[in-house]
Amino acid sequence: MALPLAVTGQDVIGQARTGTGKTYAFGIPMLQRIGKPRKNRKKPRGLVVVPTRELALQVTEDLITAGGKLGSRVLSVYGGRAYEPQIEALKLGVDVIVGTPGRLLDLVKQKHLDLGQIQMLVLDEADRMLDLGFLPDIERIIKLVPDTRQTMLFSATMPGEIVALSRRYLNRPTHVRAENHDVEAEATPQTTQYVWRVHRMDKIEILARLLQCEGRGLTMVFCETKRACDMVSEQLQDRGFASAAVHGDLGQGQREQALRAFRNGKVDVLVATDVAARGIDIDDVTHVVNYDCPQDEKAYVHRIGRTGRAGRTGVAVTFVEWEELTRWKLINGALNLSFTEPEETYSTSPHIYSELGIPEGTKGVLPHAKRSRAGLAAEEIEDLGETGRVRSRGRRDRDRDEERRRERPARTRQRRRTRGGRDPEETMTAETPAVTVPEEPAEPVPTAEPPATPPVSEAPARPRRVRGRLKGLNPEVSLDAFEAPAPASMTASDIDAEAPAYIQPTIEEAGGQMDTRPRPEPERIVPPNPFTVIFQSPDLATDDDDIAPSAASERAQQRRRPARSRGPRRN
Template sequence: MDAAETNDMPGFADLRLRPELLKALTDLGYEEPTPIQRESIPPLLDGRDLLGQAATGTGKTAAFALPVLQRLDDGERGNEPFALVLVPTRELAVQVSEAMHKYGRDLGARVLPIYGGQPIGRQLRELERGVDVVVATPGRALDHIGRGTLSLKGIRIVVLDEADEMLDMGFADDIDAILQDTPEERQTVLFSATMPPRIDGMARSHLREPVRIRIEREAPAAGEAPRVRQSAYIVSRSHKPAALGRVLDVEAPTAAIVFCRTREEVDQLTETMNGRGYRAEALHGGMGQEQRDRVMNRLRAGTADLLVATDVAARGLDIEQLSHVINYDVPSAPESYVHRIGRVGRAGREGVAITLAEPREHRMLKTIERVTRSRITVEKVPTVADLRARRLELTRAALEESMMEDGDLDRFRVVVETLTDEFDLMDIALAAVKLAHESTGAAADEEEIPDVEPRPERRDRARRDGPGREERRARRHAGGMTRIFVGAGRSAGVRPQDIVGAITGETTVGGRDIGSIEIADRFSLVEIPEDAAQEVIYALRKTTIKGKKPMVRLDRDEAPRRR
């Protein structure tokens, strides 16, 4: 069902929640439920299975956390958990666990996050002591189930949060295995930002007559600007670092995430931006949990203002001061774009989403616009004149703020009075502004970034090849796809999901980034993003597929393109 607007919006008190939960919500400053909470909480309290679609940042966590906590026993609780929440990443596991702790503090809720990268000893001790709710990544949950340290016999509620992301990361088989260990009479809740066919298939397999809820992002009122301003700049690859710096200088974000495709690109761009004077931090799957926590603490504390990250590392992050998301490359799938820009414009805050597109990627921008039904305005890269004007505006704002504060300016009066004996007051003011402006580190000069035009569509080829083949060509061309050879095929029992799972489990490439997969008797051919080819080849050579380490290399037909 689609959420319908009503003039009689229920508050949290009208949703039949326990007094302890209402008190926690009041203490946290929650005034009224969001649409996804308003639509989801009543059927969940009635014990119904639920399939919910809502964008990131719309309040999904409270939508399932409050009904879960509502069912906590008031008396003696056992050691086994009664609820299991599965999430795709360690960051989201921590975020959901912290939220449930806050909501359930007056109920004494015992909530435990379990995920890879954290010492398992602490998790074992807490599980032995007894927990009510486990928030887990699928891999670590299976690890504990295999060890016999996590029993699912008493599970009454299972929540699959960000289900589309879990499928993209190759967790489909893990989720199936976990759910098989839970009681059949359990209540199952599935939330997803997007609803591809695979999610519908999962719902049919594991949910019983679910209530279906779909919440669109709230449209701005008439005359209001969109909550997330979306724009793009067409720029050649060689000028991307300079264009990124120019955009950051003009936009002056409070804090920003820059998304890159690969770990190598993250590390390289972070070094480049730090060399240009920005306080940039890298975040990707190759970093340990302790490193990642340090990076996030620096960002939240304001000692860093630019996070350069891969999709995998940035999933599930909620940074309050984040104002801008920048796609250093056009995402290879519209769903990835949706998840990226969902980092801003959360909880009523305004945000900006900017994409740096190469001429060949312009077509993919149009695809994203069509699928997301949103407008991405293509703008000109700011010029040197634009940059100078913006820097002067920031200097003026800083001076205005200084004069409006109750600071002690009188101690500088003697300097001004002494100079007025020899110079005009306006000249003194201009010299002072010049010193203030130059102290900000504003560059005296900059090179212009040349304008480039989007690459035209090749309609003649579309007519010759037919729609199916041209669609594949366009995807490879727009997304920068290439093909790798994997020396294992049908005779070894290899299936497409085995290859997808190996790639998404060992690299930063998501499931939607992978193109066509052709499986022959003795080998397989897989389309992947060109920028990630070496990362994927290196990772697959070190892992096993169906118990064997296959030969992996660039497909010979693709090799000439990369020379």
């Protein structure tokens, strides 16, 4: 119905059930109006704006398939990929651009993309594009395209307020519906729906048994949050199922890896947020499970629309917790469903076995004989030159990184604290240090043999004092000044007592013969733990010092003192 109007150049608001081919409804007229590509034509003539990256890839593939005979140049631009390949493709020239609002505005700001020759503008999933999240970006894009253009809006759900808002950007549009009733008031007839009231702690057990029903193919599980996606995917993997997660916290390469593995059959359970609920067309999706209750009726229609597409049949199961009953009643009333009071269900309830065809005796763990899927690891991650960091998928990736760190060889280098280039323990226990003379690169230092210990009864000459340390002397100075024998009347202790403190180390280092007694080792203080700091102050008190009185004793002494007598008062 929309093709004749779109080919003639009229503005169209298209509304049809999911899986009915809305992409070709605007893709074929766009390719026909643009015509065959020309070498001198570099700027794009058609623009398709989509809300998600996965939908951009899918629309691009459909347009390439539709325009295969024409040779139309179609380019998809979205975030998460490197800018360089997209910029090179724009320089070579394109006919149709399919992209997300953020990357389109970035390329326009960098002056790599010119939207001044756009003849046809399409907003896919228009109800999502015109909400409060994307509306500012959409308004900026509309200002960049010419006023004389053809604009088309397509979506499975088109609320009245979105239709009223869209008339601001369209010129006398024609609202085309593929059915007699609103899609919002009619669910997908090819999909069998089940709504159960479940407990939060029992949902994963029910899901594990549901995934073992007869005739199940690919299955999509929708969660409300990104963390819930990771949690459900990890628990399913622990139970033996080949599952993968898709949400906004993953890198673009990881998201495309999961979708490729799901399409190729290496993974049969895809756990995702609503990012995969819009427009994703994957064959052989037989079951859809709403692990968390949808936020509104539009989200419910788009979620269960991933199955029962193109005339096929499917099964949709929705879990509703006790605190979500009010929200579900609003969804049930808006869609005129017959699940006002969902049936209370547990993993041991008999009706889940009979309604879904689950074999009797099935448990929540997949038997080893049925684990035939290759898994997500069998699909390689494509190097996309991602602009952002690659996020971790969860606990399994963290455990794998931890194992890799454990496999690394241990560090063999040991750092040891030294004092002056020597071990402090050796310094404390050494009896007498050796003579050290600073090295000179030009001239070697002359070495002298240590003299023999002179007898006490020989030469009465007094040793000459040396002002300064050996390290500060000229290397050419002979060491004879330190070899003078001590007088007979003096002992080594007398020399030590008479020599100043700053000369004492020099005399001992000079020959090591003046005082051979071992130095006393200072007392060591061992703290109870290495983080305790102990300060030891010297005791300056002597035995003759009086003990200072306390404040109480001073006050008592003042009270015992007699009062000073006063003279007679004078009149």
